[in-house]
Amino acid sequence: xxxxxLKPGMKQLAQITPANTTTISAIxxxxxxxxxxxxVVVCNTTGSDAEFSVFVDNNGTTYNxxxxxxxxxxxxxxxxxxxxxxxxGLPLNVDVAAGNLAVKxxxxxxxxFSIYGIETR
Numbered sequence: 236x237x238x239x240x241l242k243p244g245m246k247q248l249a250q251i252t253p254a255n256t257t258t259i260s261a262i263x264x265x266x267x268x269x270x271x272x273x274x275v276v277v278c279n280t281t282g283s284d285a286e287f288s289v290f291v292d293n294n295g296t297t298y299n300x301x302x303x304x305x306x307x308x309x310x311x312x313x314x315x316x317x318x319x320x321x322x323x324g325l326p327l328n329v330d331v332a333a334g335n336l337a338v339k340x341x342x343x344x345x346x347x348f349s350i351y352g353i354e355t356r
Contacts, residue, residue, distance in 0.1 A: 245273060249350045252280075253340050258290065258298040261348055264327040264334030271324040272336060272352040276317050279310040279346050286310075286341040287348075289318065291334075293327065298337045310346065324352070 248270060249261045264270050279285050289305045290298040300306070304325075310316045327334030340346040 244353050245351055246354065247349060248272065248352050248354060249336075250347065251338065252344055252347045253338060255343050256339065256341055258288070258337050258339040260296065260335045260337045261350060262327065262334075262336040269355045270327040270334065270352060271354075272327065272350055273321040273324060274317055274319055274351045275336075275338075276315060276349040276351070277310050277346055278315045278349070279312060281342065281345045282312050283342070283345075284309050284311050285345040287346050288339040289348075290337040290339075291325065291327070292337070293334050296335055296337070298339070307341070 251261045253259055262270065275289060277287050286307045286309055288303060288307060290302045291304055292298065292302045305318065327336060336350065338348045
């Protein structure tokens with residue numbers, strides 16, 4: 236069990252299990268909200284290793300090498316990896332209408348991404 240150490244005001248911002256190997260947006264920031272991502276919990280629910288990628292595009296929906304935070308990282312079978320941004324936070328650009336965090340798995344329905352952080356309006 237992983238303790239992500241949620242602090243007061245922190246909440247689950249999103250949770251998604253990609254059904255296929257296409258990159259999908261897990262969080263689309265609303266114009267008047269401020270989002271600071273503290274943790275991305277990556278859980279492989281299958282019996283085989285799987286790869287995952289995480290992308291942030293603060294002004295659009297380009298998900299490739301130019302916006303990758305983690306690319307093709309392996310999470311072992313029946314294991315969890317915690318991506319910890321809590322020391323400084325990962326802001327989804329607060330000054331523009333767009334701010335997207337996207338995820339991808341190389342195996343259909345293998346990985347659940349749970350994203351925790353702070354939202355203010």
